[in-house]
Amino acid sequence: MTTEHKKWELRLYIAGHTEKSVTALNNLRRYCEEHLKGQYKIEVIDLLRKPQLAEGDQILATPTLVRKVPEPIRKIIGDLSNEEKVLVGLNIIPA
Amino acid sequence: MKTTNNTKQKKENKTLPSLQKSPTGISGLDEVTGGGIPKGRPTLVCGEAGSGKTMLSIEFIVKGAMQFNEPGVIMTFEERAAELAVNVASLGFDLEKLQADKKIKMDYVHISRAEIQETGEYDLDGLFIRLGHAIDSIKAKRVVLDTIENLFGGLDNEGILRAELRRLFTWLKDKGVTAIITGERGEGKLTRYGLEEYVSDCVILLDHRVVNQISTRRMRIVKYRGSLHGTNEYPFLIDAEGISVLPVTSLKLDKEITSDRISSGIPTIDEMLGSKGFFRGSSILISGTAGTGKTSIATAFADGVCQNKERCLFFAFEEPPLQIIRNMRSINMDLNKHVKAGLLKFCGARPTLYGLEMHLVAIHKEIQQFKPSVVILDPITNFISIGSISEVKNMLIRLVDFLQNEQITVMFTALTLNDQMNDQTDEAISSLVDSWLLIKDIEYNGERNRAMYVMKSRGMKHSNQVREFVISDDGLELIDVYVGPDGVLTGSAREAQMLQEETGVAIHNYALSRKDREIMRKRKVLESKIANLNSEFESVEEELNKVYEEEELRKQILSKNREMMQTIRRGNGADEPQNTKK
DSSP states (O other): OOOOOSOEEEEEEESSSOHHHHHHHHHHHHHHHHHSTTTEEEEEEETTTOTTHHHHTTOOSBSEEEEEESSSOEEEESOOOOHHHHHHHTTSSOO | OTTSSSSSOSOOOTTSSSOOEEOOOOBTHHHHTTSSEETTSEEEEEEOTTSSHHHHHHHHHHHHHHHSOOOEEEEESSSOHHHHHHHHHTTTOOHHHHHHTTSEEEEEOOOOTTTEEEOSOOBSHHHHHHHHHHHHHHTOSEEEEETTTHHHHHOSOHHHHHHHHHHHHHHHHHHTOEEEEEEEOBTTBSSTTOGGGTOOSEEEEEEEEEETTEEEEEEEEEEETTSOOOOSEEEEEEETTEEEEOOOSOSOOOOOOOOOEEOOSOHHHHHHTTTTOEETTOEEEEEESTTSSHHHHHHHHHHHHHHTTOOEEEEESSSOHHHHHHHHHTTTOOOHHHHHTTSEEEEEOOGGGSOHHHHHHHHHHHHHHHOOSEEEEEOSGGGGGGSOHHHHHHHHHHHHHHHHHTTOEEEEEEEOOSHHHHHHHHHHHHTTOSEEEEEEEEEETTEEEEEEEEEEETTSOOOOOOEEEEEETTEEEEEEOEEETTEEEOHHHHHHHHHHHHHHHHHHHHHHHHHHHHHHHHHHHHHHHHHHHHHHHHHHHHHHHHHHHHHHHHHHHHHHHHHHHHHHHTTOGGGHHHHHHO
16 A cells, blocks of 8 residues: 555546446546545546547557556556556556 | 448448559559559558668658648657658658648657556557547548557557457558558568468568678568569669669560661771661670770760760769779860760769669669660679679669660670680670670780670671771771781781781882883883884985986986987988987
């Protein structure tokens, strides 16, 4: 568990409301509630509506979770079904 | 054609009648492919690192935007857009401006395994959306994905990747864009990750080989579904103006032929060739050992061509052009004025500068720019240093083909080393030249002289005589050689023979005049004899005449006496004594 006091800014890129994106969003919400309660902000970006945003964060795959804050930027792609991987990937728990 | 109307997209089926092609604008490539790469389909360009894949695809996009009014998207997985722009700026491609004009859109896709974690299912919709957005924003007709295989390096789940790539290529077809996908050459297959499985309409393989430390780029159309295409390996060149591919071997021998003649610049050589010179558009070989004046003949030809206000391109592979100009001044040939008038252009390059194919491409380019009516290559034998004889021959065949198509006369010079090597080098190219002049050294009587003859000259009457080839301060000349009892006489032996003959004539003349004088003398003697006889005859005649006159006189006197006697006898006695007295 992290001891950092920074606020977490997470961004989830999806392409329409597919099964994968719904799963990913649900998973993410769950992990955040568990580990980062009150310290996080999730922004969901649907690339079908805002395709121009894909370039900025170098999005290839969907769904992609981007940790904007804290730096450095981290990306996790997939439906986030593996909790440990997500937590390690976001550096919420040490590897 | 198999994926005509999969999902969305407009009225497809436009490819039904025959395969539509999208011109690349890359010089030579469109000829090789018969009009370009398949329109509305992906084409795979594969090759090793540094083989020019990126250059080819960028040029495809830039030319499309500039020449064919087809905007294009460059999605690069390797180089940052800015880096790419700098890299191709050397070719005069201003990517920044084209981007500002909305002719081109560049997108750099950065993938780094370090930054990315994968958990669970995903797809590459992000990439599709990015590409789709880029295409739609400038209404692109052309797309380049360079090198999409980098995805394999950045993402772990190959199963998903492969499925998504397959979907991507289908999607590109549905979008109706003409795409080039580049891929790194793999071991034993065309691309490292087997992209050729997905892109099967047109595959172009680029190659970069180094032989004898000289590199040559080559291109081959491995596959072009539904279209004829050249199957050879075509060399190509990347230079200051981009890529030039050489569609080198013309498939047919159906070039136009003229019977126009072009002077060799040396009147005596023209004389040997039916008094008219070479055929225009033919190929001429001048071969000979070192120092026999091959370059001099070639420059004389160039000089003659320029004096007729035609253009001549001179490739000097041995001497620097300025040196040639200086040297030719010594035989009364001013090439500099032709150079200044823009009629003569020298291209000096050491053969080892680049590979054979590159030379060929470079020669092509120069010819297409300068548009000469005569091309001279001096000498071609130096190419042996960078390729085998058969390779050189191949290159020359292709060059001659090209030149004959363009109705350009070409003259090669070839160095023959000595008599054993002699015909090997020559034979390699003799079958492709139309006229072949051979210069030989004749070493005799302590000196070396040059003799020239016409080995062959297709389609014209030509002399079978060996002539002595003389280079003097006034230029080049052919002189009849003297054939003496010891063989052919040249140089001072010929001079000696000429002197000897002159002496003979003088002696002969002297003898003649002596005889004349003797006759004169004889005549004089005769004439004086005749005069003697004449005077003798006159005296005899006079003698005779005297007798006649006396006789006459006597007759007269006799008849007078008789008359007197008669008178006396008739009685006139007084007169009688007078008469008898007499």
